[in-house]
Every structure is written in C-alpha cells, then in structure tokens.
Amino acid sequence: MNSVSSVSHYSPDHAGLQKALGVLKQRFGELFQDSNALREQHAHTTTYLPLQMPDAVIFAESTQDVQDAIRTCAEYKVPVIAFGTGTSLEGGVNAPYGGISIDVSRMDKVLKVNSEDLDCVVQAGCTREALNVYLRDTGLFFPIDPGANASLGGMAATRASGTNAVRYGTMKDNVVNVTAVMPNGEVIRTAGRAKKTSAGYDLTRLLVGSEGTLGIITELTLKLYGVPENISAGVCQFPSVDAACQTTIQAMQVGIPIARIELLDGLQVKMVNAYSHLDYAEEPTLFVEFHGSNAGVAEQIEFFTEIAAQNGGSGIQWAEKSEDRNRLWKARHNAYFAMLAYRPGASGIATDACVPISRLAECVAETQKDIAELDLIAPIIGHVGDGNFHCTPLIMMDDKDEVRRAEIMIKRLAERAIAMDGTCTGEHGVGQGKRKYMELEHGSGWAFMSAIKKAIDPDNIMNPGKVIAD
C-alpha cells in the first residue's frame, strides 16, 4: 500500500435493512426481537455516551446462529454488533448506524475443562463468575477480574484486565485461542491449545481487543491457574497518594509478585465506606492481595510491609477470613456504584490512563492538580501495579460549565498519559469514546489498523463507528 486508505463511512441502506430484518425474523423466530425495550437494553452503556439502539436483537444459541445472522447481514450490508453483558464503558455495544445486535448471553456453557493442560473451553457468553463457580471443585480458577461480571467473550473482545492483571496479565495473556465468525460468514479458530506457537500471524491477539470490529468471538480457550495454597488480603493507609504510589512502584521494582494492588484516594475511600458500610480511615489507601504457598506469601508480606513502612504506611489490616476478603473486594468492585450514590443524579465519566510505572506518581499528582483547579469531584482508584488508574469525574450533565470543565480534565489526562509513553485506555477499549485520541497515540500506526479492518471487513459491517476512523 502506498498510502493507507481509511475505511469508508458506513452508509445505511433502508431497503437492504428491511430485507435483512425479514430474513432474520423468519430464520430466528422467537430468538429475533425488535421491541423498543430490548433494543434499548442492548445499547446499554455505563458512561456518558448517548444510547444508540440497534434495529433488532438476535439471541444466538450457537456459533451456527451467529454465522447465519452474519451471512444475512453481510448479504444486505447491515451492521452487526456483538453483545455479551453490556458492561462496556466506551460505547462498545452502541449501534450508531443501527443494525443487528447479536446477543451471545445464552451461549454460556463451559464446554471443556482440560485440567491437565490448565485450560478450558467456554462459549463467549459465559461470564467470569459463572466460570469460577463451575471450576469450584477442580482446584483451578480463572483470575482475570475486571470488576463487572462480564462475559468472557466480551472481556476478550475489549482486552479487559482489572485487579488481578498485575500478577496474571490481561486477556491478551490468557486467551489461548478464539473461535470467531468473520465478516464474510466464515468461522475460524485462531490457534490450537499448545502453550506456544510460531505458526504465522497471531490471529488470536488480533481478535483479542478488536471490539467486534473484525469478527464475533463465539468460543474461546482460556488459561487456568491452580488456586493458591495461601491468599492473604489487607488494607494499608498512607499519608499521601504519592506515598502509596511510591510504595507500589518500589514493590514492583523489587519483584514482589503481588496479586492485586489497588489504590483508592481519600475521597474514594469515603464513598466506599458510605456505600458498603465500612469504616476505613478516609486516607489514601492500598488494598493488596498476595497469592502463593504459605512460605511464599509470608515472604511477600514481609517485603511489602517493610516498603510500605518506609513510605509512612500504616500496619496492614488483614482480612483474615475468606468472607472478610470477599467483603473487601466487593467493596472495591462496587466503587463505581459508590461514586454514583455519593452524588445522586451525576454521571461518572470513566477514564483509564495507564503509564510506565516510573511516571505513575507524577501522572496522578498532575491529575489531582487539574481536579482541584477545575473544581471537580473526581475520585481516583486504580490498578496501580500496572501503572493504570481511573479518575472518574462525577458530573451533572445538565450543568454545561461542569461538563466543559470535566472535558478539559479528561482531555488533559488522556494527552498526559500518551505524552508519558502510556495510553489513554489501559483496559476499557476504544469503542466510541476514545477514538479521538487514537491518532495522537498511534501516529502512522493507526492507518495500518484501518488497513487491516478494510481487508477483513471491506463493507464495514462489523461494529461500525468503533475503534478505527470512520
């Protein structure tokens, strides 16, 4: 290619859409639904982006169903949007050009657990919690935990991660292969189950993070891990956010294999306390968890406690019993709802900066300065072991000036993360909300993403309006 051409804007064809709807209704019967309520539910987005409804929803029950739906959509050039649990934060399930939402939530089976190989095969609609319930008696677990009880297919599609990623990696590291229906209706399986392969281009990792714009994932093989002999979680307060960040940086640098290390600023702790009926000191806080053998965890804790103390950290308050530990992490996972409850009527605008860990403290400090200067309410919470944090301005969307100030803060944060050789989206994906930063972040690389999109989906039917340029 001498010049990288961009993907053409999707142009809806009303007659084609009507024909497709007719064919799909006939093929899918009760699995085809076009009530307003269902369409609206499938444009669900948990952020400030407006709802954009699909024209109909198909409840797929098999890869064959997805294939049949996509073949029809391809024939009539109708957009196809994959839907799992609808927990995307960047408008991933919105349908800006209408089209068909393919809901895979009924494809929720665990198809196979290969305990000898430490992997399992699941349908795309199986959620991470359902998988872990299924695995309960095997001594194995799937670690990736983005908070929401998301579908595993959706987690793969957005390259999700979350609290455990600091130790276990992201979906990129834990998806062995995917089965996907491609825009021309062909079904591919991107790899076998070998632990490694150098057999050509890495289609697995091309589809992981492609957000339904290259194909729809219907099945996936995931890595599993043995449940550690010892899991210890606790809470530690610090005199400043900087001290908590420095503790994190130093712990990572000396190589402590921490399983989770989550920062909450004082405001966020206050919100969590109120929502989850807890009484943590309302100061910058790290929630930490260690996994390993008894001896290994003891060693990790010893190292960590020393580093925390050097930075002025309190002694760690341990969640000794598993129910205390669950309460701790549930409170952490409910942080988003705690924020919303703290300022009724406000929208929380998710941000997702991720920077090299050496820049973390500086990135957080400059962001806090912005928050103060712009007079915003914006708690900070983050997967700081990965250099990733979420600062979430709580905004009254009808207060134009507040919206404007929030936009300034968000733009500065995204640009700051990129300038620090990081990313504006560590784990939430691009969707609609982050497209505007992609050229700044990727430079000339972004056009190559468009070229790949165009090669695989020349009619731009797969989740149009997401990830790449229109």
Place this chain on the structure above:
Amino acid sequence: MNSVSSVSHYSPDHAGLQKALGVLKQRFGELFQDSNALREQHAHTTTYLPLQMPDAVIFAESTQDVQDAIRTCAEYKVPVIAFGTGTSLEGGVNAPYGGISIDVSRMDKVLKVNSEDLDCVVQAGCTREALNVYLRDTGLFFPIDPGANASLGGMAATRASGTNAVRYGTMKDNVVNVTAVMPNGEVIRTAGRAKKTSAGYDLTRLLVGSEGTLGIITELTLKLYGVPENISAGVCQFPSVDAACQTTIQAMQVGIPIARIELLDGLQVKMVNAYSHLDYAEEPTLFVEFHGSNAGVAEQIEFFTEIAAQNGGSGIQWAEKSEDRNRLWKARHNAYFAMLAYRPGASGIATDACVPISRLAECVAETQKDIAELDLIAPIIGHVGDGNFHCTPLIMMDDKDEVRRAEIMIKRLAERAIAMDGTCTGEHGVGQGKRKYMELEHGSGWAFMSAIKKAIDPDNIMNPGKVIAD
C-alpha cells in the same frame, strides 16, 4: 471480503531490479555490497533448505537507512529480506525471488534501560547475549534464550522462545513495542511503554512472528526481570522418556514455576557427552533450573524431587557453582552441533512440534515408534514444560531412500502435532519449510493471514515466499 484472495506470486522485474541496485549503491556506498561471498552468507540457513541468495546486501546503521532502502525497493517492487544473525531454521533469510537483504547487525545498541519500569529499548541487531552483558551490573536480565545468540529483532520477528519460556513466556509475552519500517516506507511504533493497553488492534503482536513479511523491525522495547536471588540447576535421569515426560507434566500441573525443564533422550545425551566432554548416564534425562528466593527455590526443589522420584527418577545431580551451571546449559545449547558431529556429513532436519502438555508423552512415544520403524537416527530434545520438542533426523542428503524416510517421519510428526491440537512449529516460525502445513493447521484462518499481508504489503515485496501462500 466475500472471498479471501491470496497474495499474488512475486514476479521479478529485471529492469526494475537493476535500477534499484543502482539507486541503492549510490545512496549506501560501502554499506551496499554485492559480492558472491556476502550474498551467500546472507542466505545462510542451518537446515536442509537450499541457499537462495539476495542480489545485494545493505548494512543498515539506522532506522533511516532501513526506511531509505525500503522506499527504493517499494518504488521498483524489489524484494526486501531482513537479516539479523542468520540463525533462522526455516529459511527465513533465504531470497527465493532475489532482492535486497537488509542486514541490521550493525544496529546493535542498547538505547535505554528503564530499570524502574523493568524494560529496555534496543536496536534490532543487538543480540540477546550482548544485551545481558550490558545489563550485568543492573541486577536485571532478559530471559528469552533460544540457544543461538540471535538478534533480538530476529527473535521478535520469528516469535522465538527456548529454554526459559516455560517460566518467562515467549517473545510474544516480552516485547512491549516495536518500531518497524512498513512496506510503504512509513515508520510506525506499535505501542508505548505502559504495561497494558486496550487501544485498538495489537500491532505489536501482529509484527511479532510476522517474519519480516509485514515490516522490518528496527527497534524494540523488551521486558526485563530481576536476577533471582537463587538459581539452582541440575540433571535427573529417568528409566524411560515416558517417565521423564510424566514428571514434567505433573510438575507443571501442580504449578511449580520451573525456569527451565529440558528433555534429552538417551541418544541425545550420548551425543552431548561426546561433544562437550561430559559423562552423564546415557539415559532419558531432564535438565532443570529453578529461580526464586532461597526459600522459594528450596520449596520448588522439594516438590520437584518428590515428583521425579515417584516416576523413577534418579536423585538430582546439582550444578552448584555458576560455572558448572553455565557448562550444563552450554552443553544443552550445543546439542545441535553435537548431533552434527555425531554423524559427520549428515544434515540435521529441525522439527518443532508443540502440543498440549497432556498429549506430550503420547506424541513423543509415537514419534519414537516412527523413528524405529523408519530406521532413522533422530535424537529428541525439547522444552517439555511447554509441550514442545525437537526431533532431529540426521540425514545423508545424497541417500535418497533415507531422505524419503525422513520426510515420512517429519510429515507424520507435523500432522500428529496438529491433530493433537498443537502446532508443527512451536518456536521456529513458518519461513519456507513449514508453509505446506499451514492450511492444515489453520483451516480457513490461513486465508485471513493472506488478506492481512495483502492489505499491508500489496506488492508482496516483504520477504516474499515466506509464511503465507504465494
């Protein structure tokens, strides 16, 4: 795309080639070489594939040099083949359609060590050994070790791994970003240095393993690790290859984080003894290494010793001092030369099966049956913790019947690995030698690789004749 079209066969254009050679000679002066000796050296292949020389060699000294060379080649549609150290096993540096070999071995600098972020930036021609020498006083190291002292750019391009991959992953897991010159001459950097990102398609992992067919890597950011407090290596003999495989499988299943676990069959041990002047018992053997804290390694060793004993393994003979450990791994790394020395005049034909670990023992056993049935000399050595092993028939290439029998064995092995949901190439790449198995291994996925190739390199100038279909 309604039907995936394949990439067109490269058609050399003699007049265009001559013009390109003229322009490049003028631009590069002494850095442009077209002597027969240098051309032949740059078609070096350490396997049975024939040498196919490029028309000229350019010794690039910067990304700018690579860019200028590629721009000229793009203009005249002349093939471009990247060359690092020439240790590819599947004909990766061969030039079946002639063209320009771009030798990056002079781009050998470590540009930056970000010790706080546990990463470093290197030029593509820097070798893994040179990097580790450079890091010697930092307390950090780069673990990926394919045996050969390969260039890091080449290792990324072939998605290399080797003995340490069982613990540290492959190049896929350890390349943070690459800078690459694309077929249209544009320079892209695939990502920043954040530990995670969900900002669009994973161009890093698309280029890792693309074997120079999509772009030429000129710089890369790599993950580093703290040198473990304790490194313990040893050797353990078993009554059968199966017993050694079972030990490996069980050790992986209980989650011992072994840093290396290498199987050698009795024949291979005999060859290694002769070549490296050692006196190991000539029985199926595991070379193992453990990394961690003192307490952690003691725990790993205790678990492993117990599992080995249950499978009839001997006590572990420890390589206590670091020079003994180096001698052990040097002997392992010289296994290929030991094979060749064992049967002077023979060619070693590298194979690279990788299967889910639950199928490893069966795959090795069936392969051994073939070796016996076909009356071949073919030692087995492998990274068995990953389910990956190399069985290398030593063949007198002028003995047509022996060549025929070896081909039967190799074909059966590749097809067996694929049938077991594995791959015929765990770490050597596709190159020329493994292309014939790609359709069997990937099914309809292979055509999507061709579609990506065509989108990014429509004139097929980047390493034509490799990885994908002509």
